[in-house]
Amino acid sequence: MKPTREVLLKAHLKAMHLHGFQGMRTDKVIQSLEITKGAFYHYFPDKLSLGYAIVDELLKPQYLNIWKKVEQHPQGVKEGLLEVLAYFSQSVCTNDERASLGCPLNNLIQEMAPLDEGFHNRLQFIVAEERRMLRQALQKGIQSGRLSAHLEADDVALFILASVQGAFAIAKALKSKGAFDQAIGVLVNWVSQMK
Amino acid sequence: MKPTREVLLKAHLKAMHLHGFQGMRTDKVIQSLEITKGAFYHYFPDKLSLGYAIVDELLKPQYLNIWKKVEQHPQGVKEGLLEVLAYFSQSVCTNDERASLGCPLNNLIQEMAPLDEGFHNRLQFIVAEERRMLRQALQKGIQSGRLSAHLEADDVALFILASVQGAFAIAKALKSKGAFDQAIGVLVNWVSQMK
DNA sequence: GGATACACCTACTAGTTGGTAGGTGTATCT
């Protein structure tokens, strides 16, 4: 038997991935788990707190771990970056669902950032951290002489994050794993030739 | 006095931009317009049809018109593309709201594409048209010799669309007009150096 | 002048949804 709280978190994350936070119905999720409302409200004071917990305990560690790899790659920034992009590509392309449901983090940003400060602060923090890690990795590349000193690390970091998010968005619109790969492919080329 | 149907469409588009389609409450919008339910259901059989009408009559023509300019620019593809990017940049940067609310089309894709076939078909069509127009513009550039024959027009078209969408998404997460400009700036550089 | 069509309004409902009050069973601690 898995701990109920964890089961609730994961099941709601899945539901949120499809319906969004507002569209997700705690009633339905609870029903599907064959648990009752009492259990839910024993662990979470309300729906909003559950949403925050999903971000804090599931999304945040997952996304920060992915991008951390860029900075920590033994061979260098470019290699680390290409590995992360390959990971995304593979994660989307082994799974039909991911192509049509998109990136959970991106979905939540688009839906909730303008509606709720609590969500916005949490999501902004994650994106800002990704940006910081990517920027520092690029700066390390510049210092080691592998990348040109003319490269604007902060701008490039932001652009790469945007392009990945965008690739998810486009793949979702076209419901096409191939489209994700095409867009990421161009980014990979660009990164490979980056100086 | 403006025609009621048009007023309903525009007011609901605005509400949808903030709350999403599911989160948008027809009751509230109608109330704010000092119109009653009767008027709404006189023009639209239900909420879903209103949503479709917003896409067909407001979003689709707007977005197709923007990207049409790339193909029709007298000087060439690159110039047309840079103009469109400048337009986006300016449209976001003159308006604080746009930075935090993002791109209405992107929002709707993220929210509704996996949930409703009617929405998905409409949104997919718009993105596919944008892609087609951009690809044809690039191919024209290749044929005229301004762009290299090695350039993969379809991939690049998709990548540019993704990057623009992504720039909107990142700007929304960070609630920062500047972030949009930074990301678009890198894209502009890339396009300028495109061969 | 009567009929028809259009553009709305009022009042209502059925179903849903997040949330609550209060209770039960079980393990642990003293």
Next chain:
DNA sequence: AGATACACCTACCAACTAGTAGGTGTATCC
């Protein structure tokens, strides 16, 4: 053995929300 804390259940509610039934006023056509 009694008390306390935890994990969960049942039954309920108040608020909301899309949608409906049926009516009113006005312009237009015949």
